[in-house]
Amino acid sequence: MLNFLLLIFIYTGIYALMAIGQNLITGYVGLLSLTQAGFFAIGSYVTAILTVKMGVNFWLTIPVAILISAFFGLLIGLPTLRLRGDYLAIATLGFGEIVRNILNNWDKLTNGPMGIQRIPMVTLFGHTISPYRKWGFLILVWSFVLIAYLLFQRLAKSRLGRALEAIREDEIAASSMGINVTAYKVWAFIFGAAVAGVAGSLQAVFILSVAPGVFTFMVSIMVLCMVVLGGMGNFKAVILGALIIQFISYFPQLTGLTNVIPPQFKQVLFGLILVVMMIWRPQGILGREQRSAPWRPFSKRRAK
Amino acid sequence: MMCGPPLVGGLPIKEPFVGSIAEFFQHLMNGLTLGGIYALIALGYTMVYGILKFINFAHGDILMVGSYIGLFAFNLIKGQTLGPWTFIAFFIAMLAGMAFSAGLGVVIERVAYKPLRKATRLAPLLSAIGVSFILSNMAAWIWGTKSRKLDYPFKNTPIKFGGVSITPHQILILVVVVIMMIALKLFVDRSRIGKAMRATSLDQDTAKLMGVKVDQIIAITFAIGSALAATAGFLIALEIKVYPSMGTMTGLKAFVAAVVGGIGNISGAMLGGILLGLLETFGVALLGIPYGLRDTIAFVALILILLIKPEGLLGKAEKEKV
Numbered sequence: 001m002l003n004f005l006l007l008i009f010i011y012t013g014i015y016a017l018m019a020i021g022q023n024l025i026t027g028y029v030g031l032l033s034l035t036q037a038g039f040f041a042i043g044s045y046v047t048a049i050l051t052v053k054m055g056v057n058f059w060l061t062i063p064v065a066i067l068i069s070a071f072f073g074l075l076i077g078l079p080t081l082r083l084r085g086d087y088l089a090i091a092t093l094g095f096g097e098i099v100r101n102i103l104n105n106w107d108k109l110t111n112g113p114m115g116i117q118r119i120p121m122v123t124l125f126g127h128t129i130s131p132y133r134k135w136g137f138l139i140l141v142w143s144f145v146l147i148a149y150l151l152f153q154r155l156a157k158s159r160l161g162r163a164l165e166a167i168r169e170d171e172i173a174a175s176s177m178g179i180n181v182t183a184y185k186v187w188a189f190i191f192g193a194a195v196a197g198v199a200g201s202l203q204a205v206f207i208l209s210v211a212p213g214v215f216t217f218m219v220s221i222m223v224l225c226m227v228v229l230g231g232m233g234n235f236k237a238v239i240l241g242a243l244i245i246q247f248i249s250y251f252p253q254l255t256g257l258t259n260v261i262p263p264q265f266k267q268v269l270f271g272l273i274l275v276v277m278m279i280w281r282p283q284g285i286l287g288r289e290q291r292s293a294p295w296r297p298f299s300k301r302r303a304k
Numbered sequence: 305m306m307c308g309p310p311l312v313g314g315l316p317i318k319e320p321f322v323g324s325i326a327e328f329f330q331h332l333m334n335g336l337t338l339g340g341i342y343a344l345i346a347l348g349y350t351m352v353y354g355i356l357k358f359i360n361f362a363h364g365d366i367l368m369v370g371s372y373i374g375l376f377a378f379n380l381i382k383g384q385t386l387g388p389w390t391f392i393a394f395f396i397a398m399l400a401g402m403a404f405s406a407g408l409g410v411v412i413e414r415v416a417y418k419p420l421r422k423a424t425r426l427a428p429l430l431s432a433i434g435v436s437f438i439l440s441n442m443a444a445w446i447w448g449t450k451s452r453k454l455d456y457p458f459k460n461t462p463i464k465f466g467g468v469s470i471t472p473h474q475i476l477i478l479v480v481v482v483i484m485m486i487a488l489k490l491f492v493d494r495s496r497i498g499k500a501m502r503a504t505s506l507d508q509d510t511a512k513l514m515g516v517k518v519d520q521i522i523a524i525t526f527a528i529g530s531a532l533a534a535t536a537g538f539l540i541a542l543e544i545k546v547y548p549s550m551g552t553m554t555g556l557k558a559f560v561a562a563v564v565g566g567i568g569n570i571s572g573a574m575l576g577g578i579l580l581g582l583l584e585t586f587g588v589a590l591l592g593i594p595y596g597l598r599d600t601i602a603f604v605a606l607i608l609i610l611l612i613k614p615e616g617l618l619g620k621a622e623k624e625k626v
């Protein structure tokens with residue numbers, strides 16, 4: 001049982017990484033992207049191919065996964081983000097499917113539907129971090145989450161983050177203030193893609209194999225649900241969302257009701273979460289993170 | 305939305321291109337049939353977009369439900385003996401699917417989109433994705449993921465016109481598509497409700513001041529769009545199978561068709577659908593695009609049109625108002 005809980009926490013971490021990226025795109029800029037699964041797949045396959053076929057160390061595959069995911073982010077973002085946000089949703093929806101299509105068909109590189117097996121385990125300073133010993137892997141995954149969280153939190157508070165929020169609130173006003181709307185949107189999209197690529201790399205060394213069947217549209221929807229449920233524009237909330245969604249997703253196995261609950265149940269529930277949250281609580285459980293007012297110890301109000 | 309059997313979407317394309325005029329016309333026919341179906345679906349996207357300025361992601365899944373209902377209705381009423389009744393039953397079943405989808409479309413609008421009309425742009429999109437996911441998974445839950453085929457009892461032997469062979473199914477599809485398009489065009493251009501629809505899409509507030517019941521018009525728009533999608537779904541069931549995730553790829557392509565033609569523009573959706581159908585057919589036949597990558601053509605077309613002429617072929621470039 002403990003092992004199973006640890007497994008859920010590991011998956012929560014992997015998905016939290018994707019959700020952090022999605023949050024920058026959806027929560028901060030207000031764009032609907034439906035392709036975290038696609039970048040997740042790219043990251044996974046980069047790690048799998050480099051480690052298995054070329055014998056590259058796992059740690060070196062991460063920057064490659066980041067670069068390649070980011071490159072594809074740029075590739076979709078550049079044509080679609082010049083226009084109204086709606087097109088991004090459709091283009092990303094198509095992109096996710098095409099990635100899976102290519103993974104399925106490019107036999108030489110990806111082994112087609114069979115996928116790639118026997119990915120070597122991660123080693124750190126001579127120690128193997130085996131996915132079978134869950135505690136070690138949990139720490140590995142969550143240290144990545146921590147790094148991503150701190151990084152994105154910084155990013156969101158920086159000039160980029162403020163520009164993104166300005167774009168979300170009013171694109172025209174933002175652009176008249178001198179913000180290059182397209183460039184900032186594309187950057188947000190690239191960052192979101194890159195962190196999903198890292199999540200993919202981790203997933204590859206956790207399962208020790210990759211196959212195209214894993215990277216369905218369901219993954220993108222789950223990530224979207226995490227952001228919507230937790231609270232758009234709040235990185236802590238998004239991680240909480242990841243935890244809740246993962247628990248919902250493993251609910252049948254946790255309670256031993258796999259025979260009673262049909263496999264579609266959780267998917268229907270995810271759909272319902274999106275609709276219900278939008279109607280009754282669009283800000284999510286925790287809500288958007290408020291910018292704290294600058295600290296003024298001797299403000300006039302106090303002097304009165 | 306995407307789970308279960310692999311995505312197919314669209315109609316199968318028959319023989320590869322060799323080079324004669326007859327074969328050219330053959331592909332033209334196949335492309336037109338496919339394109340006609342895309343056009344019917346694209347109309348729903350474009351009409352809703354024209355009025356509410358949002359992409360109804362659940363449109364493809366409404367199509368899926370419509371084609372299931374049509375299929376069940378046909379099996380229920382077609383009877384044992386083959387005769388004129390079977391033919392009539394086919395159309396009654398189609399109407400049943402249309403009616404169900406129309407109702408479903410109205411309910412979805414009322415429950416999931418209407419409360420969000422004043423919300424941010426993102427809210428109805430997210431809600432629509434949710435609805436789409438609910439529909440396709442409910443369908444898989446209730447009807448199973450196994451794909452079914454419409455068992456249309458009449459023989460589908462191709463009829464030869466010169467070197468071009470046309471199947472009765474194709475003729476049926478083309479006739480229904482053309483009738484639907486003309487009916488829709490007449491309805492939107494000539495009828496009172498059509499006029500109200502155009503007024504609503506131009507300016508909702510002014511239309512309201514002029515006495516147009518905007519909520520009702522939006523409901524009617526959803527009903528018509530959904531009914532057209534159900535028709536398309538039922539026609540697809542003639543040629544390929546029906547399964548819970550069928551709406552996704554088909555819907556995605558039809559949306560591309562709507563964008564290519566100019567989203568919000570009814571003639572544009574028709575043109576875009578037919579162009580996309582031809583592009584896919586000739587892309588595989590003439591340009592030698594591998595069949596497995598056929599679904600990619602629509603996507604590339606979308607990116608190209610967004611780069612070159614984002615307002616679409618018949619659309620007008622719109623300046624966003626502050």
